[in-house]
Amino acid sequence: MRRRSYMLALVVLFCGSCLRLQAQDTLMQHYAKEISEAGLKENLTILASDFMEGRETGKRGQRMAASFIRAHFSDNNLLAPVAGDYLQPLELYRVTAGETYVQAGKTRLENYKDVAFFGMEDSGGEMNMPILFVGYGEESVYQQLDVRDKAVLLLSKNTWVGGSKEVMLARDRGAKAVFVCNTETEAEFTRVLAQGKRYVERGRLSLEKPNTSEHVRPGTFVVSPHAAGVIMGTTLSGLKSAAEKKSLKKIKSASIQFRTSIEVASVPTENVLGLVEGTDKKNEILLVTAHYDHVGIKQDGTGDVIHNGADDDGSGTVAVMELARVFAKARREGHGPRRSILFMLVTGEESGLLGxxxxxxxxxxxxxxxxxDLNIDMIGRRDPKHQTGNPYLYVIGADKLSSELNAISERMNSTYSKLDFDYTYNDPSHPDRLYYRSDHWNFAKRNVPIIFYFDGIHEDYHKVTDEVSKIDFPLLRQRAQCVFYTAWELSNIEKRIVNDKTSN
Incomplete structure (x- = not known):
């Protein structure tokens, strides 16, 4: 009799556990269906409109986007976790080029006219040093010439020279300044100059204020064919002849003066945070992120053009907004997560993951x-590899710090969302290095487990053509649901996932 009672109690407990699991499963699927294609489209149509001016960090459009997201969090009754506000302010510093020139003999070569300085360094006044011609900058050249603490001028066939092999080699051999001629005609130099000037004039943002009293080695000058001849006292054809005949010593060393300077301006900006507070495990936090900034207004030769960034990362931003709305709704209806979920839209991603x-x-x-951290960066399009076929999603980093996180991600997808997971970019050594290129990396390198969700690099990436009209909203909804299922599981399982690996 006692044995029968014991067995009956076990059956009751087992059945009760099954019923609770079934109830949780039913709730989860119910709220996953609440993710609204119409809501995603409505929010993205606003966020990626011309009105938002491309959402460049520190500019008016970005601040308007922050206000829009903040209002969404407030309207859906998320908690304001930053001292009673949704905005986490931060101060960035924009570094732009100041007075910069090169003096060769009696000839002054002007920046963005005869030469182009593509660095952001301050020389601390005018510098005077010898300059040597090193041909095409092969390693064998430096067996003949000592360039330590001197300037060098080299020829190159690389369009973009900042980190080229020959420039790095000159630096390694102790060159204090590097001048590169990588064009054969003045017209060609003008085209290169226009491209580089647009990049440099936008400036560089940083979290740390540059210390202009600590002057560093200047960056790289790109010089026109005419300027290369003026600097070395010959012509470009003379330089090419000496380089090809390996008779570099025929080109006499010269003396050069130059100055580089920078200007630093403060750029206030903000992350936007909203919290859905958990129940019995509220002190444990699940982070769901995307970046809401984009690249703003760019010159394309025809005037100012607004880059609306509908996919990058408007799609991720509205997915986070919709997930926040649905989890907040579940909480109001008595079905909130056990762990707290912090929904965070960050600024400054396009400037170096700064937010x-x-x-x-x-x-x-x-x-x-x-x-x-579940990080969503571009989930609204198909890339060329997947133009046809099943709905897919690139998944990056799920297995890098927690095998349990990867298992949950796989299980929730195979059971519910049923997307084709593509792990092409999951290898940190992949040439595109995507594991390091979005906001999840700032958490992964601090050993917080992450998943990065991505749709691939398509033909409109960072182009003015990345518009709302090209977003596949049914697919965007399906991918957002995929993130939702994993977020639901992570925020409700009994024990938090184990970090059983270390950051790469």
Whole structure:
């Protein structure tokens, strides 16, 4: 009799556990269906409109986008976790070129006319040094010439020279300044100059204020064919002849003066954070992120053109907004997550992952209490590899820090969303290095498990043609649901996932 009672109790407990699991499963699927294609489209149509001016960090359009997201969090009753606000302010610094010139004998070569300085360094006044011609800059050249603490001029066939092999080799051999001629005609130089000037004039953003009192080695000058001849006292054809005949010593060393300077301006900006507070495990945090900035207004030769960034990363931003709305709705209806979920839209991703770096350095909730980061960056399109076929999603980084996270990701997808997971970019050594190129990296390198969701590099990436009209909204909804299922599981399982690996 006692044995029968014991067995009956086990059956009751088992059945009760099954019923609870079935109820959770039913709830999860119910709220996954709440993710609205219409809501995604409505928000993206606003966020990626010309009105937002391309959402460039620190510009008016980015601030308007932040206000729009903030209002969405407030309207859906998310908690404001930053001292009672949704905005986490941060100060960036924009570095642009100041007075820069090159003096060769009596000839002054002007920046963006005869030469182009593509660095962001301050020489600390005018510098005077000898300059040597090193031909095409092969390693064998430096067995003949000592370039330490001198300037060098080299010929190159690379269009973009900043990190080219020959420039790096000259630096390694101790050259203090590098001048590169990589064009054969003045017209060709003008085209290269126009491309580089647009890049440099936008400036460089950083979290740290540059210390202009500590002057560093100047960057790289690109010079026109005419300027190359003026600097070395000959012509470009004379330089090419000496380089090809390996008779570099025929080109006499010269003396050169130059100055580079920078200007630093403060750029206030903000991350936008909204919290759905958990229940019995509310002190553990699941982070769901995307970046809401884009590249703003760019010159394309026909005037100012607004880059609306509908996919990059308007699609990720509206997915996070919709997930926040649905989880907040579930909480209001008595079905909130056990762990807290922090929905964060970050600024400054396009300028070097700066908003997420700031949060990682100044977290509102400690990184030790952060269970994982689910980062969404471009999920609204198909790439050329997947133009036809099943719905897919690139998944990056799920297995790098937690085997349990990867298992959950796979299980939730195979059971519910049923996307084809493509792991092409999951290898950190992949040439595109995507594991390091979005905001999840600032958490992964601090050993917080991450998943990066991505749709691939398509023909409109960082182009003015990345518009709302090209978004596949049914696919965007399906991918957002995929993230939702994993977020639901991570925020409700009994034990937080184990970090059983270390950052790469």
């Amino acid at each position: 997420s770096e700031f949060y990682a350095e100044h977290p509102v909730f400690s990184l030790e209490s952060t269970v994982a």
